Amino acid sequence: MTKKVTNSVFATHAPHLIKDAVKLIASYPKMPITVDCVIFGFEESELKVLLIRSDLEMYKGFWSLLGDNVKDNEELDTAAYRILKERTGMNDVYLDQVRAFSHPKRHPGGRVITLAYCSLLNIQHHELKIYANELHWHSFSSIKEMAFDHKEILDTCHTWLQKRIQEHPLGFNLLPDKFSLRELQNLYEAILGVSLDRRNFRKKFASMDLLIDVGEMEEDVPHRPGKLYKFNFDKYEKNKRKWIGIDF
Amino acid sequence: MTKKVTNSVFATHAPHLIKDAVKLIASYPKMPITVDCVIFGFEESELKVLLIRSDLEMYKGFWSLLGDNVKDNEELDTAAYRILKERTGMNDVYLDQVRAFSHPKRHPGGRVITLAYCSLLNIQHHELKIYANELHWHSFSSIKEMAFDHKEILDTCHTWLQKRIQEHPLGFNLLPDKFSLRELQNLYEAILGVSLDRRNFRKKFASMDLLIDVGEMEEDVPHRPGKLYKFNFDKYEKNKRKWIGIDF
DNA sequence: TATTATTGTGTAAAATATACACAATTAAAT
DNA sequence: ATTTAATTGTGTATATTTTACACAATAATA
Known part of the structure; x- marks a missing residue:
């Protein structure tokens, strides 16, 4: 254990230790967190992405990534799997965290931090469970504009995938067995x-x-x-x- | 704009659009977010990391990364820069987001999601502004145990750096001009x-x-x-x- | 039976990575 | 002044990897 107590020059103050961690945390600003999944598929030699219509009036007609808020005591990975399961009915899909997007004005309803996840799945191996909000596959290259900052997220995940696929055997998740x-x-x-x-x-x-x-x-x-x-x-x-x- | 209205088979329900985005966001669970910085330096042919004593009684004596909570309307990158500035007095340091850690029990005070950042700086080019809580440089290899999940975060950032330094010219940030x-x-x-x-x-x-x-x-x-x-x-x-x- | 589209395969040349040794330079010790 | 210790700066031969490129074999279709 790295616990050796030094009487070094560094210990300029007697440490003021916090007993109540709960109280400490309670003093932190709280904010809503979401997970947004970029779900890639591959069909007819094209990279596809699974999108839904935004259900915000403000982004009416715009496409949106599949996302949801993160529940209390829910891990981010768990939230991402939950979203995938709910939308595609698939369990064992490839999923990886890409990065957080945190611009204070990224959501019109106020401050929301989102964690982008990239998922790869075999389009043949699943059926879309629900077609609510026109959930369906789009050719990646056809997507020019999206709701929120979702185009930026999509592009970030695409770049991430380009790099990743060269160094790791991810691509097979997009193909049949x-x-x-x-x-x-x-x-x-x-x-x-x-x-x-x-x-x-x-x-x-x-x-x-x-x-x-x-x-x-x-x-x-x-x-x-x-x-x-x-x-x-x-x-x-x-x-x-x-x-x-x-x-x- | 990707806004073409389809009368396709997908549009099974009349979309129920949300007018009040603020109200929507208000319904999301809220949680505290922190940023933890893994600050690497290089001296005497050794990789160093800048740490502080944990100020939680529960982790008394354990080393901790430099972190802070994210303020309302503060970007994650901004929060990370703020922490670096406060602790090292340096402005133009290399900084990159690595990933989020979200285990519900990772903090004893309750649910806190943290975003790990990796920073590289030239130890000679700055003076530690404050030595509160024994802030100082440690040999990376000497750190075996830390407060919270900080050892896991440190190791993740180290692995990230190992990979990254081979593909990008990051290393120069650790050296003199x-x-x-x-x-x-x-x-x-x-x-x-x-x-x-x-x-x-x-x-x-x-x-x-x-x-x-x-x-x-x-x-x-x-x-x-x-x-x-x-x-x-x-x-x-x-x-x-x-x-x-x-x-x- | 011919046509079409695509598979499966090999080699030569170029580029890159690896292994390895010795003379030149400075500071420090004598 | 000379020697010693430590490290710099440099080149070549070999192995490995990457690149460019062409033709016979196979199955379905007309």
């Missing part, structure tokens, strides 16, 4: 906004040796079918290595 | 916890061409003095390029 290398490449190209060399892309994944050939082929494609693969999460987790490489 | 390549290498080695090949390290930075030789040498060193450099922030900002490189 079994996918072809073509689908995987389309995913990377859609998210990164670049086109990649097909042979080099395949070689790259081959050299990682993290894809399991499931012994099946694409079906109903009007051309030579490709092999289907699964991502080897177990092997990835076991061998997760830290890279040292300075580059900026 | 003019520094030798040796100091720079010591910094990277201390943060990453590895030892690096001196010639390759220098070659790497030489190839980036982002260090300006200021034409001065180290002084008062008991050996051949090294050249001093400045980091070329202008050039870096101009040429900032996006790398595409899948690797995990």
Whole structure:
């Protein structure tokens, strides 16, 4: 324990210790906290995002992220999972905190701090439970303006995803369990906004040796079918290595 | 504007629009928010962190991060800068939001969500304004236990820094304006916890061409003095390029 | 049976990363 | 003045990784 008591030059005052932590906390300003989820999907070689119409008169007609206020004694992660569950009916989705947005005027109803979460899910694997407020999937690139600061949040999460997908095996959450290398490449190209060399892309994944050939082929494609693969999460987790490489 | 009105299958209910955003917000649970700053410095080839004694009786003797509650209508970034200014007297320090910690029991006084910030500063360039509560610099590696969940926050910020320093030119904020390549290498080695090949390290930075030789040498060193450099922030900002490189 | 679209594959060249050693310089000790 | 100790500054050969690029094989459709 780092508890050694020093009689150093630093101890200029006798410490005035606070006994009542509850009272201390009670003196802090309190404010509402929300969680907003950027839910990405992937379909027809396009990155999609799940949005709802804003239910504020002031933002009538504008699209909004899926969010809710955080309950007393609710963890932020729990709140984000709750929102996802409520809207998509899905349980085991990929979810990660991105960052807080705190501009005092970001919400017309007053001061609200929001925590942005990024979620990735396989559009086929779930059905939207409710279509209230026109909940549905949009092509990411078609979204130009949104309610509140949600466009800024969306863009922040997109940039976060672009970076993240290059360093971590997140992308598979957007694909079916079994996918072809073509689908995987389309995913990377859609998210990164670049086109990649097909042979080099395949070689790259081959050299990682993290894809399991499931012994099946694409079906109903009007051309030579490709092999289907699964991502080897177990092997990835076991061998997760830290890279040292300075580059900026 | 993304406002096209669809008469699609999605519009199953007539939307019930909320007129009074203030009233809406008033119905949300409110909670205290704090900002905790992990302030890193670098001295004698060691990564340091600026800590204070906890002023809670319950954590008597334990070290604590520098934090404060967020004021009404105060941005999180502003709160973090305020804390830094109050404690170190420094204005233009590097500061970045890392993430929120929200466990309902993380604070003994009740529910408090905190936003962790990571700050990097040059220890020589400032004097601690106040030594209240034994504010001073600790070797990062010596800190084993802390008040609240602050050890977890510290470790999260350390990991964040390890990753970040490899991809962005943050490290220079920890060094004097003019520094030798040796100091720079010591910094990277201390943060990453590895030892690096001196010639390759220098070659790497030489190839980036982002260090300006200021034409001065180290002084008062008991050996051949090294050249001093400045980091070329202008050039870096101009040429900032996006790398595409899948690797995990 | 031909056409269309796409898969699966390899190699050569370029760029980058790694491993490694010695002469030059300064301060300090003699 | 000379030696010693510590560290700087530098280059090359090898291994690894990245890039650019073309053609035969396969399935569905016409």
